[in-house]
Amino acid sequence: MPAIVVPRRLDVADPDHALNDLATNVSSAPTQHILPNGIKIIAEQIPVEAVNLSIWVNVGSAAEHDEINGMAHFLEHMVFKGSDRLGLGEFEQAIESHGGNTNAATSQDYTHFYINVAPQDYAKLAPLQLDIVLKASIPDDEFQRERHVVLEEIRRSEDNPDRRIYRHISEMVYEQLPYRRPVLGPVEVIEKVTPEQMRSFHRHWYTPQNMTISVVGNLPVSEMVGVIANYFEGEAIADKPEPQTFIPEKPFTEVVRREVVDSSLKQARLSMTWRVAGLRELEQTYPLSILANILGSGRTSRMIQDLRENRRICDRISVSNSAMSWQGTFQVFAKLNVENVEVVEQAIREHIRLLHDTFVTDEELAKICTQVSNRFIFGNESPKERAGIYGYYDRIVGSLDHALDYPDRIKSITKEDIQAAVRKYLNPDAYGILIVTP
Secondary structure (H helix, E strand, O other): OOOOOOOOOOOOOOHHHHHHHHHHHHHHOOEEEEOOOOOEEEEEEOOOOOEEEEEEEOOOHHHOOHHHOOHHHHHHHHHOOOEOOOOOOHHHHHHHHOOOEEEEEEOOOOEEEEEEEOHHHHHHHHHHHHHHHHOEOOOHHHHHHHHHHHHHHHHHHHOOHHHHHHHHHHHHHOOOOHHHOOOOOOHHHHOOOOHHHHHHHHHHHOOHHHEEEEEEEOOOHHHHHHHHHHHHOOOOOOOOOOOOOOOOOOOOOOOEEEEEEOOOOOOEEEEEEEEEOOHHHHHHHHHHHHHHHHHHOOOOOHHHHHHHHHOOOOOEEEEEEEEOOOOEEEEEEEEEOHHHHHHHHHHHHHHHHHHHHOOOOHHHHHHHHHHHHHHHHHOOOOHHHHHHHHHHHHHHHOOOHHHHOHHHHHHOOOHHHHHHHHHHHOOOOOOEEEEEEO
16 A cells, blocks of 8 residues: 555544444445546545545656656646636635645656545535646746746755655666656756646646546535536546556666765665565555565564664664555665664565565464554545545556455465565565665
């Protein structure tokens, strides 16, 4: 599951009963609707006095070519500058004057816009969001003003050591895939892109058939869907963009080592990364997600217990499995003293090597499967969280079904599945390693 699910606590007397109720609701409540113009709506009524309307557009930085790298993110900014019917600032003023809020995000694979509003304000405010997203005016003068804002954001990103480290890792891991490029784009590209290039990009990608709208809140589903249907009434079916196809990069066949000096750091950083399955092979990601938790989630996890708590050869260590559409990465990241870099690298290799020969224990598997699946359920209580996960799974993962039965899929993973994934993807003698020293 992507990192849009945030664990939360259920504040109830009987958490097990509440957990079962919520799981049942998540797996049966949302309904799917397709309008005549091809746009897809996922809607659900829940007893929370708010409504979240989320628009997921199937375009991110991966869709760009080098000459417009950063366009998807820049366009996200420009969407808020108004539409044919809304002038500059009118959208935000309308949302905020009714006590709502709005935001957006751009990644490699998608752009996401949302509003949170009171149920009684939904019918008035939802069409405004649809308008700015689908009919963004992208005025020349505001384009030039916002260019400076985006350029400053890029410069701040370059001043952030964690962002710099992420960029080094991406460039090492992805030799061909567009995931190697920054979502924000480089300064020299953003300085040159034009408003007309952005309008063309918007016309091409921001079509109804390239979007999913998810709406969750305390209104009847027919009412929530009806507001959206009324907005699109009479609109013709737009052309659907040609789907992009990329070829995942092959696993490393040797240790690819990169060393970088960053004088802003006080301690070294070590990242060991393997190329693994992406969202196109979703089933392959489940055992790797469980394994990442077994190795590096919580004080009793294997690597934290061994390398930080017992041997004290690193100050921080974490393990993650991250999946984008066409490729995923399994990564071990450590913060440590320079003199311990070599011994920590060898210790991590031994942990991976051990998994090739022995199963994880039944206790580890049961504990982590419960944690991962419960975290998923607890993280989907609010309209915003539910609308987010429904839109993401439908538009980016490709099927809402995978969201509805996620806990069951996780709990079905066996220790044999985990070992098979380790043997397929995690070669202890072939990986990418980045070492950043002060």
